[in-house]
Amino acid sequence: MNQKITDGVYLNILQTNQFKTVRLTVQLIAPVTADGMTRRSLLASVLGASSQAYRDQVAIANELQAMYGAGFNMNAYRQGNLAIFSISMRIVSPQYLRDTIDLQEQAIAFIGQLLLHPDVVDGQFNPVIFNREKENLVRYIESVADDKQSYAAVELRKLYFKDATQQIPNYGDAADLATITPDELYAYYQSMIANDRVQMTFVGNIDEAKTVADLAQLPFAPRNVELPTIFYQQSLYPQVQTKTEVQTVQQGKLNMAYQMPAYFYQADYYATMVMNALFGGTPLSLLFTNVREKASLAYYASSAIDAFRGVITVQTGIESRQKDRVLEIIEAQRQRIIAGDFEQAVFEQTKLALINQFKSSLDSAAYLGQQQFNRLFVPETEIDAERFTQAILAVSKQAVQEQAAKMQLQAIYFLKGVDTDEA
Structure with missing residues (x-):
């Protein structure tokens, strides 16, 4: 209270x-x-x-x-x-x-x-x-x-x-x-x-x-505070924002930002968590296994959610000359999720990984304190392990497909090595 x-x-x-x-x-x-x-x-x-x-x-x-x-x-x-x-x-x-x-x-x-x-x-x-x-x-x-x-x-x-x-x-x-x-x-x-x-x-x-x-x-004086909603929401760009920068780097950096209309413990949040984990948020993810491991196109490849600002970012380290190929294969992984082209076993393992990660976090007083803070601004914030588990297990394959389809690519930043072939 x-x-x-x-x-x-x-x-x-x-x-x-x-x-x-x-x-x-x-x-x-x-x-x-x-x-x-x-x-x-x-x-x-x-x-x-x-x-x-x-x-x-x-x-x-x-x-x-x-x-x-x-x-x-x-x-x-x-x-x-x-x-x-x-x-x-x-x-x-x-x-x-x-x-x-x-x-x-x-x-x-x-x-x-x-x-x-x-x-x-x-x-x-x-x-x-x-x-x-x-x-x-x-x-x-x-x-x-x-x-x-x-x-x-x-x-x-x-x-x-x-x-x-x-x-x-x-x-x-x-x-x-x-x-x-x-x-x-x-x-x-x-x-x-x-x-x-x-x-x-x-x-x-x-x-x-x-x-x-x-x-x-701690004698804090009374104050009158008006705070905005915690969630930052941004209108869509009419076209993808791109920037290429050239530096003397051994490894190119190709980063991408997708607008994702799902916010912290709001509608579709659980489905978005599972979708991102499948896309690039865990070692089981498509970006990790297909872009990094199988295709050997990236030194690293992952994705992350900023659930307070409605954005999913992708981070990769690549050979600069492989830029276009990497962009293609990253989009191909998103299309695979949209099409439901992922193994059921991986889907279930991904859910269990999220549940285990959440349960582990509940052993941290710092995490519990932050959750208490979050609940003040997002009343739906869930800290109960059983309800979190039920919500994640209830995420359907169709829900994950729908969330992947909602991702809208908005920005591509490319840090290109100066001594590499044109990408």
Whole structure:
């Protein structure tokens, strides 16, 4: 149950004895903006590096160690139309402690120190910390450009999405990053703390009344937050968007984006999951077995669903001269699914693989916490293993065929090796 602490601030507790740990997560949620992703990514680094109480990462590490080796993470990411700034901790469940230390209270205080009492000097983030973390993020973005598989994924995203807010990756944009100053980032931080919806999620064996009392250490002021629907929906292009880029690479990267009108736990979602797993989402898939293994046309070939943005992407690493042949055989695999030309045994094994993957995920407190979060915005989100199993097993061959037919190719990005024959 999602409990209102004050306007725009909520607490969700998943009471369970499944784990020997307690997971605490605080998420600040706002609509995605083009410049916001970069600032949130940099904030995650700056706030996680120091605070008024913990002047450096050694002090932070020492405090975590004093809390019986507590785990801590701070990051920024996107789900559809929502930008999420997340702080999470993992602590030993109180009943397993021999002494009387109040570990939960300490953990909440630790989150409060880093999130609400940052290392600020003269109305701006400590320039020494800011500059170091900004440079680290610059180097990370540069490393993504050097990883050509990741680079191709970023370029496909730019090609496919019409909305600039959807084009930018979770870690942000290098050109935007270059413009950010310590005082400007601090102003953005203040706005985020004051205006974002706050969602706190606790997973474990938890005393609810004590938790509410402990949260007084996180004095979030009331706020009036209007959030868009989580799902991003894009109109179709009249023709496929294509881009070819030439670089000195050994292995060509051919990536594709299909619009797929099936969203997270909405109509046809289960059928789409099975269809994608058959198409390229598992080692049993047609892309893996026929494009990579049998035809030897790709070093790797797979597909993935972004169920918050209604898109299926295909990623391949190929010899550049084989581009047209690879495009043909990928489409041939989709047509095979449409025609129902796949083995019943593979169909059933694919379903079982999805079910086993889901059941395994339920052993993760982080996954359960994220599912609790998702249910706030997508009430149909299912976390019950039995109902998930029944829904997947109920997916018919015809339903999978219909979903494959609904895939509409919208973008093709090709990173071509400069020293190869024309593709």
